[in-house]
Amino acid sequence: MADKPPSMQDFSELVTTWERQFNEFSNQVMGTDEFSRSINQWQKAQLEFQKNFSEAMAKQLANFNMPSRDDVITVSEQLREMDARLTRIEKMLSKASASPQGGAKKVGPKRTRKPPTKESGGGAA
């Protein structure tokens, strides 16, 4: 009998097995006190570098009378806030102008629905 070609089902099972085994192995490696200490030390070093670099850069930019990243972020956030406020005002105005009474409440569906009984077999209306 001729050998069957590997089916896609085999491939899928292979991937699932590989994924499970790799995850289990990684979790064992990463599930140690030593790993926890290492990633936290690495993160601390990275933060320290980032902090020092940002401070040095901000000083240099201030010397050149230029805005720092923080300044730019602050301005852009203020602009975004103003934009959001304008959108809110626009919405309120369009609601108010749509109804001469200043925006009567939209009538929603009746709130009288009862849960389906066992006899009715359940399900949506």
Add this chain to the structure above:
Amino acid sequence: MSDQTQLTSQMRDMVDKTIQRSIKGIDYVRSGSAAVGLTPKDVILEQGTMRLYHYEPMVEEVYRIPLLIVMATTNKGYLFDILPGQSMVEYLLKEGFDVFMLDWAPPVMQERGLGLEDYTQGFLPMCIEAVQETSGEADVNIIGYCQGGVLSLIYASTHPAGPLKNLVCLTTPIDMHQMGLFRLWSNEEYMDLDNMVDTLGIIPAEFISNSFEMLRPAQRSAGQMRLWDQLWNDDFVTNYRAFQRWGDETLPLPGEYHRDCTRELMWENKFFKGELKQRGNVANLKNVTIPLMAVMAEHDHIAPYEATKPLLDLVGSEDRQELVLKGGHVSLIAGPNAMRRMWPPVNAWLAERSV
């Protein structure tokens, strides 16, 4: 069928799928991001990182009590509305619920000072008030997912007089010392939490998503291999792209909130012990006396079963139900298994308590 015929048929199938893969692979690369969260809705409240949606009802008669879904703060709420036909929101609307959702947008630097109290005693009450106003009903039901469940429980335990009427907690961790690798990696002996929060202000999304990915390091690569295998299958590709987008859109967190969650919830396990204080009120789970349903996933790698299990023993509710389902942290909420396993019992439990 003879071996020869079977072999020919298999070969033809393989060649066919290889051609399909090549054609659809090009489409995949050229296509934009997946269209998700398509159920029609209005944004009825928006404040910084907070969004409150009201979904358009799909039936003429709804249950009296409106339903608010509280999303976890690390991810976008469209997990509940991932694709038409696979959307829990759409399902609940068709079953007759008036659905609202508290969702989150990336916080900006000005919001770095938002703490846990701002979420549980600020955003959540504000949203509940808006739900009451929009629906005209005094009572409100909540479905809280993961950290959204924690926020809802803290709110419920500090507001025992209401207006919360029923609460469903989906994969909600309570005993944070059972959080497995998350607990180990955030060991207070090694983690310089204050330095991290003070330096960054906002905890980057990459930090959050990397933590999730490190729990299952092979998941992304295995997903890509499965995608290649199934590229000929349009349904698979549509689902893959939607879930991939959701996973990639992890949200950053305000630094102060991260500090509170790590120190008070994770390290000191204060909520589990009944010692958490929020704006002067003790958040003791014994104060939660409303009907409560806790849904847990057997194979949850993010909020392990051991961390979610103690909830029902700690609350003061007499009407309480536990539902342990097969599945993981995400597959419990969305996808074919969720549609079959989780949605119908949650619908049935809420329906009889929503009149």
